Amino acid sequence: MDKQQLMECHERIKPFIHNTPVLTSRLIDGMAGARLFFKCENFQRMGAFKMRGAANAIMQLTESQKQNGVVTHSSGNFAQALSLAAQSMGVKAHIVMPRNAPQVKKDAVRGYGGNIIECEPTLEAREQESKEIQKKYGATFIHPSNDDAVILGQGTACKELLELHPDLDHVITPVGGGGLIAGTALAAAYFGNGCKTIGGEPFEGDDAYRSLLSGTIEGNITTNTIADGLKTQLGDRNFPIIQKHVERIIRVTEEEIVSAMRLVWERLKIICEPSSAVALAAVLREKETFKDKKIGVIISGGNVDLVHLPFQKPL
Amino acid sequence: MDKQQLMECHERIKPFIHNTPVLTSRLIDGMAGARLFFKCENFQRMGAFKMRGAANAIMQLTESQKQNGVVTHSSGNFAQALSLAAQSMGVKAHIVMPRNAPQVKKDAVRGYGGNIIECEPTLEAREQESKEIQKKYGATFIHPSNDDAVILGQGTACKELLELHPDLDHVITPVGGGGLIAGTALAAAYFGNGCKTIGGEPFEGDDAYRSLLSGTIEGNITTNTIADGLKTQLGDRNFPIIQKHVERIIRVTEEEIVSAMRLVWERLKIICEPSSAVALAAVLREKETFKDKKIGVIISGGNVDLVHLPFQKPL
Known part of the structure; x- marks a missing residue:
């Protein structure tokens, strides 16, 4: 899947998708010690990058x-x-x-x-x-994540983000089935200026982390995570792309996910899914890695059950 | 407070405020039978038009x-x-x-x-x-709502909205102390093209509704409403503006407020306060009034307590 194919894909799907907005927050930047650019796919049609x-x-x-x-x-x-x-x-x-x-x-x-x-x-x-x-x-x-056309389509979110902010140092996505991060990594490689792709993954579902270590597609040992979109595993179409283009995967705890989700809700004033918050949680977990960098964060979706929220007690 | 003053006010405060985005939703438009333009003051600095x-x-x-x-x-x-x-x-x-x-x-x-x-x-x-x-x-x-400079400042949200959508038929705001609706009504009169200002108010705190009926500032009989920003009452600076420029006030039930708030969260994927949802609730309550119209809805703020939300049971 080359640069030309990704460009053609973007032109093809434009009539059917939103070019979603990019939000920023001085407060979250201050907490992270970096400049974060949130690509809001929760505002995408049907509420997610999919x-x-x-x-x-x-x-x-x-x-x-x-x-x-x-x-x-x-x-x-x-x-x-x-x-x-x-x-x-x-x-x-x-x-x-x-x-x-x-x-x-x-x-x-x-x-x-x-x-x-x-x-x-x-x-x-x-x-x-x-x-x-x-x-x-x-x-x-049509497979949800292990399909070349799907991977290319998911990459267009990062392409749009880089059109607005061409000088990002990093772009970070959650890792579930691998379609989003594979597409993102291609877009970062083709349209970024040295932009490195990093994944965020729950400890409670770290198949991608372990797959990159072992060099073969691993299953999840547990999937006891609030990030319900990330329980799936990588596939043979997206794994080679991830091996080639993704710098690393950062794992985060359930507490870190909920805390990052709450930050997004309270400070950006937008609804994101727990799975989406994993990317921000990864940035906040490894502040030294990202210090003073410009970082794209893909907010992957906003479809949540408002009746069952994890905000049980005051901060 | 004339048109020139409102323009000068806007220029003056621009370095200190965001020109907040305007969102739309096909689904909510379909439900309302009208075209709604949500001016998102929940994205304003500190989270509200104030x-x-x-x-x-x-x-x-x-x-x-x-x-x-x-x-x-x-x-x-x-x-x-x-x-x-x-x-x-x-x-x-x-x-x-x-x-x-x-x-x-x-x-x-x-x-x-x-x-x-x-x-x-x-x-x-x-x-x-x-x-x-x-x-x-x-x-x-400095009074939160009954102050000429405050009223003018609040009016700049509607001015920005009309700069993007000059042909709105109506603009709707929640009514609390009266600063927002008075400023909005001035902006609609000065910068709109026949744009009429309407207020939304809880039945459980309908001082503005009754004040317009009686021609004198009335207090609230009850303030047993989830819309905690709307428990205050009108003042002598904003009431005459409201009398002159606001077409009418639509009252809504507590159930209608929660239901409208949920729509905003689930469909626009943004966090709004219960008080903000009162404006949308008013549109949905009187669909016949607004049929096929273009309506500006001021989402006044997004500061909510995530631990105490009104979404208790599935729809």
Whole structure:
């Protein structure tokens, strides 16, 4: 995936995405001892960067593929993204979701026109169900993170950020399935000026950290994290990009995640997901690394359940 | 207060305030059956529009007045605004606050360099204490809402909104002490193109609604509302402006306030105060009035206590 492809991808999806705003906070800069530029993908359509990759993946299909629809398995933001992107382009989206997925997530997918197929809450069941949909409708399977078109699409957020701030020293993203950080790392390499990509990951789900150490894709040992978007693992399409272009992964505690999330809510006055706060938590954990640097922070999404928030007691 | 004065005020305070962004939401537009433009004063410095009026009021003082400092009584956003505006201009700010004000509010005022003087939690005590500070230091008293310089300053938010969207049919603000709506009404009259100002007020604190009916300043009968910024009452400087320029006040229930606040959080992905949500609640309550109109909605502030949120149960 070269620079030209990333540029073409961006032009292609522009009609379907927002060029999201970049926010700053003097107070957070003061706390970090650095200058932070928050790329607010929580303001993206459907509330997360996933819209970018989903739009690009569908637009890369042939006309006959589009007529047969697309299918994915996800209970998170990619389910909503693929549904909305498909709806925007007149394509049918089938979403395989575990039976026990929260009602609010099912409603969101339906609200964007997605066709939900429920399955047992196991990886095997959802892969099996996806295959049946592919057979039944001739639908094209689109993976939420391990897909070249998806990776390129996710990279356009960092490209936009660098268009505004070309001299960032670092760009930091949370690491879940690896699509966002792989796309970001490509964009930083192609459009940055020595801009290095760093990942943030919970200790309670540090598959990417360990994968970079061992040189092979590792699974998660635990996924007992509030950052529910980061429980997935890397794939064979994005891992080589991450190995080549990502400088390192910084792990953070659950307490650090909640504290960073609270900072974003209280100081930036925006809603971000726990997964998004992992990137800021990484910067605050390693202040000496980032001292006086200019740092792009990708706020990956803002879809949270307001009824169950982690702000239990006064600071 | 004429058009020229409002323009001069805006130029004067520009170095001390943000020109805050204007957000839109297709989903909320669809629900309202109108086009809404949210002027996001939650992104203002210290988190609320009050920064505008405070900055203007201090800048209008003579050099010798500035040397003697300023004083106000407030436990809300104006306390923070006057502290930060004063600090930005090298002026001392004395803030009279009730002893039982939340610690988080006291900390915020101190964080902006304000000098807190605690008093008993009664109106008499705080007025008495303010007078003593005026005597002791020669400090100038600045009222949070019933002050010409403050009213003009608050009007600059609407002026900025009309610079971006000159053809608004309505602009809607919450009504507390009356400073914001009076300034907004002046800006709409001077810079709008037939733009009418409407207020939103809780049923549980409808002094402005009743004041407009009776033609005299009425007190609140109850203030049992979540919109804690709106418990104050109108004053003799802003009431005549409101009588002349505000078309009407729409009252909303507590349930409507929480529901509108939740919409702003979930769909705009921004943090707003309950008081701010009153303006949107008014639009949603009277959809027939606003059908197909272009409406400016002032999101007045974003300082909330994340530990005590009203989102108790799933929708």
